[in-house]
Amino acid sequence: MRDAELVVRGGTVVEAGWSAPADVFVAGGVVVALAEPGTPAPGGATEVDATGRLVMPGGVDPHCHVGFTSGDFTSLDDYTRCTTAAVFGGTTTIVDFAIPRPGQAPADAAYAQRAKADRGLCDSALHACVVEWDETVPDQLGALVADGMPTVKMFTTYRGETMAGEDTILRTMRTLRDLGGMVVIHCEANHIIEDTQERCAASGRIGAEHMAATRPELAETASVAEVLAIAESLTAPVYFVHQSTAEAVELVAAARRRGVPAFTESVAHHLVLDDGNYDGPAPERFVCCPPLRSRQAVDALGRHLFTGEITTIGSDHCCYDVAQKESRRTDVRAMPNGLPGVETRLPVIFSEYVAGAGLPATRFVELTAANPARTNGLYPRKGTLMPGSDADIAIWDPAARWRVSAGDLHMATDYTPYEGMTLTGRPRTVLVGGRVVVHDGVLVDPVPRGRHLSAGPISLTPALGRTAP
Template sequence: MLDTAIRNAEIVTAGDRFRAEIGIRDGRIVAVAEDVGAARTEIDAAGLLALPGGIDAHVHLEQYQGGGVVMADGFESGTRSAAAGGTTTVMPFALQQKGQSLRAAVAAYHAAADGKCYVDTSFHLIITDPTPQVMGQELPALVKDGYTSFKVFMTYDDMVLNDAQLLEVFDLARREKAMVMVHAEGYDAIRYMTRRLEEAGQTAPYFHAKSRPQSVEREATHRAISHAELTDVPITIVHVSGREPMEQIQWAKRRGMNIWAETCPQYIALEADDLKGLNMDFEGAKYVCSPPPRDRDSQEAIWEGLRDGTFDIFSSDHCPFRFDDPKGKDVAGARTAFRWVPNGIPGIETRLPILFSEGVSKSRISAERFVALTATNPARLFGLYPRKGTIAVGADADITLWDPAREVTLSQSLLHHDCDYTPYEGMQVTGWPVRTILRGQTVWDGQKVTGAMGAGLYLDRGTSQAFR
């Protein structure tokens, strides 16, 4: 007998949409058929869509910040919020601090996560100090242990890698078949613009966006692509914000280069003018993230890319800091100059509703494309497919039941993160997750998180399909 049967489901995968029942046993999908037979537990999914559980491939949880800043969400609150938003797997970053052993950074991050996760997790690495020890021993060994992706930064004082270091890291990634995620913004150009704006007295949060125009993202995106071409390695350009960097990715893809791309909710739902706050005041700090939101033309460009395949994945880049907190957005100095405002906004729980509402409900993208962007492609890109990212026999029974007609007004009061605001306050969405199922167990019932803290597993990963 089955453990669970989902009846009357309209199943949506990345490639199809059909009516069938889903049979679950021991946490796996064992049948997808017209009639899967008897089960101890039955779920009636009439009127709902059955989607693969969301995979959020770009989140920041309990990540070291320095300077007295503390991230709002740790693993408990972050994964709780993910479950309520229809996401069953999250992929945060184990950050190597300068001078730190990469292996030690990974061990410390596991210690922070152990026993606290409501959904499954798998870690990317962040490489900030590519020493001979890291490059020659630690990183190759960690890739073989299942940490098959890592992120590098082209900006930020304590994270930036120079071009020579980037080339060495890319070359290692090619040899070890690891996916490199690239934060593409030009470091020196941002420092130059920041200094000019401060000298002119333009220090409010709004000028954060002015300090990081599309040209610095476009240039860095082109440079990262050029380095990838030189070293013959696939890379993923993350959190692409607008038309100019997107055109660089399209140019590379047309040439047959193995370049992948990600965008995020802030680039379809927010604009640079949101950083003005109520009257060019500190309220604008709620929207400070990097790259910053752009303008309406950039939003239209992002939708073009979501439709035509320029973008492969849609992640939250959840990077939460409390607004009314001297350890968050209101850290010492933040009210005097935008450069001190912690970069990042919350979005792990609102990612799927925003894309479904703005995309599927408004007929910009199909439900199948929604699934590809939010579950199937992340699983394929980061070595989790076919265990994750699809509804098929043999896959983990990670399923989100979705009410495509439910209308909800986004509000901080609805959300389950530990941040004290949402940048999407008051936004109306159509489409909502009413049940999240992780390996056959309901972890969100539409009203409350029902899963047990610690039930989430850590997932070792295989090689990205980008190398196949």
């Protein structure tokens, strides 16, 4: 403690497995001790007052698209803008995606995106992506895993853009299993979706207000079952992104009980917002894939935060603005899919589930920081405040009441799907690498010091994510 440069004093430390009053001592950008409240600090150490606050590891967002190009649209942020918004929202690590453009090699896409990490205000990691199999893919995957990118995104939808066939999924999963990597996968059965969209279009119901009907729940269920079967036959790890229904979560949970290392991510908007928004005045602002589901489905999904069956919560941040969303609102097949959310992920989940429904704060940290770090090979450097971890710290006022307004947020867009919601709880002071970056709504240290995080091999036990709160 003698050489501590900064101490976070007087708060309640919340970790994934426990919480207790403790002072956090920081030196050289890392936590050096969690100490009895009141433990003396050396003269000259900066004191950050956390009286009455929750002191949590900064959030780890396992699903965040930065400057993402899909079809005719590119989302509007870059690393500086996205990570600034992340830090304001209490998130201090993002995991971005390197999705190849048609014809581009996965490794080329990954190394190009990785080079942008130093523009970030916080650290970032990267999911690579395989769309098509060829004889160069195993060597590319070997290089990516060796270079700290062991997770690889795949899609069962978006024909002609990113959709991969079952044989490509199987080969990629098997190759990654042997390399210590893992497939992370977007599951919606494309044939069912295309057929449903055709029928909707034929009856004039293909505008944004019909979004939910164009991508039915059973398309997700069917695709999850297929991909789980591949993983089970290979005994390969698999991580399902943005699972939007309890049925999909339960398929994965049942496989996990059979010993398959399979994991569920849900994202904030599926846990909070329902398809009633498609009946409102601006349905295009809520167009995402999978779509928002019924209130009954949202509630059933949310219950799995309590049962332990959901492993992580991501944002699926994709920063389009109103003009982009409106430009193709009459045909969801041509719309930019995705919602801005890297800044709101933690506050809306804290408010709805911790303040509003009694989810333990420890489970909140597990879902939003510790497990995202574990499933991405970033733990214990990230997702915990145990000594030796990076001093990325979100100091929360659990009782603050505030109203969400796009004008007060920092994402590179002019709207938020949570506009007008009143929330309870928000991060007040956020440290990155032991430096105060945001304090009381002000960016006090705008210097980009972000690093690309080299993720370790994925070694997951089926037990992860099953711990009851």
